[in-house]
Amino acid sequence: MTDTTHRNDTAAGTGAPAASAQAGQAGQTPQASRTGSQKVIYAAIVANLGIATAKFIVAGITGSAAMVAEGIHSAVDTGNELLLLLGERRSTRPADRKHPFGYGKSLYFWALIVALSVFSLGGGLSIYHGVAALQAPPPLEDPLWNYVVLGVAAVFEGYSWNVSRKALNAVRKPGTTLWQAVRASKDASVFTVFIEDTAALLGIAIAAAGIALGQYFGNPYFDPAASILIGVLLVGAAFMLARESGGLLVGESIDRDQLAALYALFRREQALDSVASLRTMQMGPEDVLLAASVQFRRGMPIDEVEQAIARLEAAIAVEHPVIRHVYFEASALRAAMR
Template identity: 50%
Template structure:
C-alpha cells in the first residue's frame, strides 16, 4: 500500500488543491499571467485526479450481466478524458492568457508573493512527484522509463508522474517569466512564459492521449502472460499442442484470452469439455488476471491461416 496507485493519486490531489488556491491568490495580487496559467493548471490537475480515482473505483467492479468482461476499461476511458482536459483546459487557457498578456501587457505588481507561492508549489509538487516516481520505479522493473510507459497496462501512476513533471517544469517557466518580466520591466515576458506553459501541457497531453487511446482501442497482454497460459494448457492431458493465442487487455488486471489448441482426436466432446475445465481451473489457481478464457479446438494449419488473415489486414 506504500506506493499504491490510489495513494499516489490522493497525494497529488491534496497537493494540487492547495497549490491552486495559493496560485490564484498570488495571480490576483501580482497580476501575473504565468501565475494565473499555473493556477488553472493546478485546478485542471485536481479535476484529473478526481476522474482517475473515479476510474479506478469503477474499474474494480466485478463482472455482471451487463458487463460480463468487467469494468476494467473504465480506467482507460477516464485516463483519455484526463489527457483531453489537460490539452483543452490547461494548455488552451494558458495559450489564451499568454497571447492576451502579450497583446495587452500590464506591468507586474510586487512579485514577492509569486516567489513564495512558487516555492511552496515546488515543495508540494516535488513530494507528489517523488511518490509517483517511486511507484513507477517499483512497477517498471528492469525496463527503461519510456519503454515502461509504452508497455504499461495501468496508466494511473504514469499519468500522475507526467502531470507532476509538467507541473514542476511549468513552475520553473513561471518563475523565470516573473523574474525576467520584473527585472527587465517588460510585462510581455510574463505572457511568453504562459505560452511556454501551454506548450509543456500540450506535449504532456499528447503523450498521455496516445497511450490511453492504444489501451482503450485494445492492446495485447504482456508476453509473460501468454507464455504462462501456453505452459499451463500444454501440460494438460489431452492437449496435443497449443497453437497460439490472442489476448486483449480489458483493464489493468483484466485480460481476455482466446487459446487455439489441438486436441487428441480420440477424445469425445464431453472429454474435451473436461480438458477445457481443467485448463480454466489451473489458470485460476495460478492467479492469472484472466476475466474470460476461450479455448478453440483447431489444427495448427487453420491457426496459421488465421494469423495470415490478420497479417493481411
C-alpha cells in the first residue's frame, strides 16, 4: 500500500512522493476535543473524591452497608478517572519508531482497565460486603446523615453527569438518542465517565431506597440487599464499558454514515474507474487510518496519478479531518501506469 498521509511520507513501493493532505479541520479541532474530554474527567474527579470521603464517614457512623457500597463505588470511580487522565496524556504522545501511528489507543487500553476495576473493585466488593452484612445485619440507626450525604452526592454526581452529557450532545447526530451517542462515540474518556456517573446516580437511588425501606418496615435486611443490587448494577456498567472500549481497542471502523460519505467522496474523483473497498480503523478519538483499494484509469501518467491522490487527500482533509493516515494499494497504482 502507499502511504499518503499529511506527513509527506514517501510512497512505499512506487518511488513517488506522497502528496500532502490538508491538516486543517472543520469544526472542533482535536486539541479542543481533548481539552473538553479532560474537563469531563476533572469534573468527575472533584465530585467523586469529595463524595467518597463523605460516604465513608457517614457509613462509619451509621453502619449502613448500602453507604459502604456507595463509598466503595465513589472511591473506585475516583481512581478510574485518574487512570483515564493517564490514558489521555499517554495518547497524546507523538509517534516514534516503535509506535509509528502514535499512542492514541493508549486511551482505549486504560478505559478497558477502568472497566475491569469497576467490575472487580466496584461490583465485586459491593456484592461481597452486602452478602456479609446479610449474615449479620447491623442494627438500624438514625438515617438522617445517610440521606444528607446521598442528597449531596446526587447533586455532585448530577453535575459531573451533565458535563459528560453535554460533551456527548456536542457530537450527537440529530434524531439519535443519548445512548446511541454513547455507542457511536470514539472518545473513551467521555463515554466512560457518562456510564460511570449514570450508574452512580442509579446507585444513590438504590441506596436511598434500601435505607428508607429498612426504616419503614423496621427490617435491617433491606440495607445490605441494596448493597448487593448496587454491586450488580456496577457489574452491568463494567460489561458495557468493556464492550465499548474493547471494540475500539481491537480496531473499530468509523460509523456507517461516515463510511458511506467517504465512498461518495472517492466516487466523485474522475481519475478512478472503481472503488473496491475503503477500510478504516480508529487509532484514537481523533485519529483514523484509511486503506483504499481503488482502480485508477489505465494508462494514466504518473503526474496525473499524483494529482488525483492530492485531490483525494485534500477532500478527505476537509470532509473527514479525523482521517490522518491514507494508504492506496500499490497494485492500483501499478495498474494505472501500465
